[in-house]
Amino acid sequence: xxxxxxxxxxxxxxxxxxxxxxxxxxxxxxxxxxxxxxxxxxxxxxxxxxxxxxxxxxxxxxxxxxxxxxxxxxxxxxxxxxxxxxxxxxxxxxxxxxxxxxxxxxxxxxxxxxxxxxxxxxxxxxxxxxxxxxxxxxxxxxxxxxxxxxxxxxxxxxxxxxxxxxxxxxxxxxxxxxxxxxxxxxxxxxxxxxxxxxxxxxxxxxxxxxxxxxxxxxxxxxxxxxxxxxxxxxxxxxxxxxxxxxxxxxxxxxxxxxxxxxxxxxxxxxxxxxxxxxxxxxxxxxxxxxxxxxxxxxxxxxxxxxxxxxxxxxxxxxxxxxxxxxxxxxxxxxxxxxxxxxxxxxxxxxxxxxxxxxxxxxxxxxxxxxxxxxxxxxxxxxxxxxxxxxxxxxxxxxxxxxxxxxxxxxxxxxxxxxxxxxxxxxxxxxxxxxxxxxxxxxxxxxxxxxxxxxxxxxxxxxxxxxxxxxxxxxxxxxxxxxxxxxxxxxxxxxxxxxxxxxxxxxxxxxxxxxxxxxxxxxxxxxxxxxxxxxxxxxxxxxxxxxxxxxxxxxxxxxxxxxxxxxxxxxxxxxxxxxxxxxxxxxxxxxxxxxxxxxxxxxxxxxxxxxxxxxxxxxxxxxxxxxxxxxxxxxxxxxxxxxxxxxxxxxxxxxxxxxxxxxxxxxxxxxxxxxxxxxxxxxxxxxxxxxxxxxxxxxxxxxxxxxxxxxxxxxxxxxxxx
Amino acid sequence: xxxxxxxxxxxxxxxxxxxxxxxxxxxxxxxxxxxxxxxxxxxxxxxxxxxxxxxxxxxxxxxxxxxxxxxxxxxxxxxxxxxxxxxx
Numbered sequence: 001x002x003x004x005x006x007x008x009x010x011x012x013x014x015x016x017x018x019x020x021x022x023x024x025x026x027x028x029x030x031x032x033x034x035x036x037x038x039x040x041x042x043x044x045x046x047x048x049x050x051x052x053x054x055x056x057x058x059x060x061x062x063x064x065x066x067x068x069x070x071x072x073x074x075x076x077x078x079x080x081x082x083x084x085x086x087x088x089x090x091x092x093x094x095x096x097x098x099x100x101x102x103x104x105x106x107x108x109x110x111x112x113x114x115x116x117x118x119x120x121x122x123x124x125x126x127x128x129x130x131x132x133x134x135x136x137x138x139x140x141x142x143x144x145x146x147x148x149x150x151x152x153x154x155x156x157x158x159x160x161x162x163x164x165x166x167x168x169x170x171x172x173x174x175x176x177x178x179x180x181x182x183x184x185x186x187x188x189x190x191x192x193x194x195x196x197x198x199x200x201x202x203x204x205x206x207x208x209x210x211x212x213x214x215x216x217x218x219x220x221x222x223x224x225x226x227x228x229x230x231x232x233x234x235x236x237x238x239x240x241x242x243x244x245x246x247x248x249x250x251x252x253x254x255x256x257x258x259x260x261x262x263x264x265x266x267x268x269x270x271x272x273x274x275x276x277x278x279x280x281x282x283x284x285x286x287x288x289x290x291x292x293x294x295x296x297x298x299x300x301x302x303x304x305x306x307x308x309x310x311x312x313x314x315x316x317x318x319x320x321x322x323x324x325x326x327x328x329x330x331x332x333x334x335x336x337x338x339x340x341x342x343x344x345x346x347x348x349x350x351x352x353x354x355x356x357x358x359x360x361x362x363x364x365x366x367x368x369x370x371x372x373x374x375x376x377x378x379x380x381x382x383x384x385x386x387x388x389x390x391x392x393x394x395x396x397x398x399x400x401x402x403x404x405x406x407x408x409x410x411x412x413x414x415x416x417x418x419x420x421x422x423x424x425x426x427x428x429x430x431x432x433x434x435x436x437x438x439x440x441x442x443x444x445x446x447x448x449x450x451x452x453x454x455x456x457x458x459x460x461x462x463x464x465x466x467x468x469x470x471x472x473x474x475x476x477x478x479x480x481x482x483x484x485x486x487x488x489x490x491x492x493x494x495x496x497x498x499x500x501x502x503x504x505x506x507x508x509x510x511x512x513x514x515x516x517x518x519x520x521x522x523x524x525x526x527x528x529x530x531x532x533x534x535x536x537x538x539x540x541x542x543x544x545x546x547x548x549x550x551x552x553x554x555x556x557x558x559x560x561x562x563x564x565x566x567x568x569x570x571x572x573x574x575x576x577x578x579x580x581x582x583x584x585x586x587x588x589x590x591x592x593x594x595x596x597x598x599x600x601x602x603x604x605x606x607x608x609x610x611x612x613x614x615x616x617x618x619x620x621x622x623x624x625x626x627x628x629x630x631x632x633x634x635x636x637x638x639x640x641x642x643x644x645x646x647x648x649x650x651x652x653x654x655x656x657x658x659x660x661x662x663x664x665x666x667x668x669x670x671x672x673x674x675x676x677x678x679x680x681x682x683x684x685x686x687x688x689x690x691x692x693x694x695x696x697x698x699x700x701x702x703x704x705x706x707x708x709x710x711x712x713x714x715x716x717x718x719x720x721x
Numbered sequence: 722x723x724x725x726x727x728x729x730x731x732x733x734x735x736x737x738x739x740x741x742x743x744x745x746x747x748x749x750x751x752x753x754x755x756x757x758x759x760x761x762x763x764x765x766x767x768x769x770x771x772x773x774x775x776x777x778x779x780x781x782x783x784x785x786x787x788x789x790x791x792x793x794x795x796x797x798x799x800x801x802x803x804x805x806x807x808x809x
Binding site for chain 1: 737738739740741759761762763764766767769770773774781783
């Protein structure tokens with residue numbers, strides 16, 4: 001069956017090649033190289049390495065460079081669109097890091113100065129600008145982020161959750177990535193030369209690309225997004241699997257998704273970073289899938305590697321190749337490496353293009369492949385999904401908090417104690433091989449520990465294929481230590497280990513290796529709604545036959561947490577932890593158990609509470625079934641959250657027992673993950689809870705609603721089936 | 722016993738967080754990378770930084786790195802040779 005059509009209605013692009021589609025096409029046609037000596041920030045000493053840099057980034061208010069790049073690209077894509085997009089999905093790895101590292105170096109201790117640090121602030125900014133009510137997703141899967149963001153946008157439209165989505169990727173040059181990749185010896189001092197016999201690395205770059213995707217043609221669409229495939233190597237924190245097996249499976253999945261055979265691909269836009277390992281593994285993947293290899297090239301010799309932006313930029317280049325009828329050259333190539341057994345395009349070619357494959361691979365073994373196609377004359381006849389009740393069946397649970405594991409947290413609940421606090425260090429290593437975790441700090445240990453516990457708790461036992469992880473602030477220990485040592489050694493001796501660990505998706509990559517999970521591996525970062533974002537990506541992406549793990553976790557870092565998270569500044573009990581659940585897609589024949597769904601996810605607005613009630617379905621049924629309302633009001637949104645709660649109760653017309661989970665679990669971004677896991681355990685194991693008048697299990701047929709209030713409003717409904 | 726080798730053993734245990742390994746467990750002639758200690762390519766990069774930071778010796782090509790980090794003894798020999806060169 002053909003999938004519903006997803007149109008690429010408009011695009012925006014900014015890179016070292018210039019700003020806008022016209023400039024980009026011109027630069028690619030004239031084989032312009034957009035790589036030159038760094039000038040985005042100054043270094044204390046040493047030679048300037050070549051980078052792919054955007055010139056003349058406008059100063060827009062007090063925004064960090066990443067946000068300004070995103071605005072440039074998004075404004076281009078939204079130029080002719082008069083209506084707000086239904087959703088915004090941004091892939092990014094650095095967020096406001098270019099600003100944050102400057103502030104940290106100066107020792108600025110005022111939290112407000114760091115308000116644009118979070119990855120999620122980019123999507124928030126775009127949503128505000130174009131009046132989007134949400135949902136918003138922020139994808140951080142290292143160098144495949146932009147492509148994965150587009151894959152999620154496509155799924156959202158196909159499933160009928162949105163009609164239009166603004167999606168893409170962005171990253172700005174900053175010291176973290178500049179010195180980080182240098183410390184890994186992955187930077188070519190002469191600029192990137194992908195596929196070249198003498199290639200010795202990439203050029204770190206910046207840029208942004210945003211695409212307006214739509215279920216309707218909206219005039220004259222440029223192209224269609226027809227397929228996406230995601231996979232994970234589950235092999236190494238940074239190096240690709242040398243035989244390209246999992247990269248090949250992502251490409252195959254994308255072809256299947258598009259309903260195309262390999263012979264129908266007219267051009268492959270390679271990931272082609274210019275590192276020895278990437279180019280070789282990618283060549284093997286291509287040879288695995290294609291018996292007749294179509295024309296192919298990497299444009300990273302011209303643009304450099306713009307990390308999370310790359311997948312978006314290359315999806316736009318694929319769109320322009322189709323729209324303008326040309327194939328870009330493999331810039332920077334002098335003599336092709338015979339070991340690759342590929343024949344990249346040595347100069348641009350004018351040619352009609354029907355279907356393009358675009359590859360993106362990243363740290364953590366994250367692979368994403370997209371298929372972009374010429375618009376078909378007739379829209380596909382398949383119905384867009386209208387089923388909104390996407391439930392997941394829960395197969396296993398795990399949690400960690402200051403109180404200990406899930407059992408300890410339940411005991412604390414039943415005995416009237418608090419579970420808030422920092423997870424004990426010893427607890428983070430329980431049951432894990434010391435060799436596996438020796439290089440890992442707090443957050444990846446927490447992820448591994450919960451993944452192992454959830455697997456042990458799984459019923460029926462089985463293997464796990466897909467990973468969906470939400471984290472508000474990522475691996476702060478590694479980020480802090482990397483920057484601290486960078487500053488302390490006057491930029492001489494940055495730690496490669498800390499850089500590898502600092503990327504938001506590093507813990508999920510570790511979990512993939514632990515569980516041997518080679519399916520989709522997605523990390524989301526949405527401040528206090530990070531777990532809900534992970535749950536949404538699971539709903540969008542989990543295959544019918546797959547088991548997935550959905551995690552939400554955050555660490556308390558004594559220096560960084562109070563600066564970054566306004567709800568953590570000034571708390572009396574520093575707290576962290578998280579929760580994990582193993583899930584499958586629920587269907588009517590799936591048998592009895594506990595299910596979770598995500599009926600609501602939106603930005604706060606005047607009509608949000610009415611929208612929430614409407615999304616929750618029949619009010620009388622809700623009143624009678626909701627046995628417990630778990631409410632999370634982040635401290636920084638106290639007044640707003642209380643007003644929202646009062647409005648909700650007022651509209652509901654009945655006050656169910658209310659449990660304020662942040663009072664019990666502490667203030668941290670992923671506390672909603674722990675609350676959801678607790679709700680699942682309560683229903684699954686008939687646990688007596690001290691809510692209402694006395695301690696008792698919830699009545700049969702009761703469900704638990706976990707509401708996240710404040711800036712973003714989310715509802716997770718956990719019920720027995 | 723070679724004091725430089727002993728010094729390197731302790732440094733590796735510290736920077737690579739080789740928990741549970743004692744200096745006397747480490748054979749100076751044994752294969753350092755990919756051997757029983759579980760040292761991999763990321764550790765090699767961390768050692769490259771340490772050698773430059775603590776001994777002022779730069780190791781910057783992958784092929785050279787493979788030879789230098791073949792064993793603790795080869796690493797010590799390389800540091801001795803190149804730090805003396807730098808002094809002279």
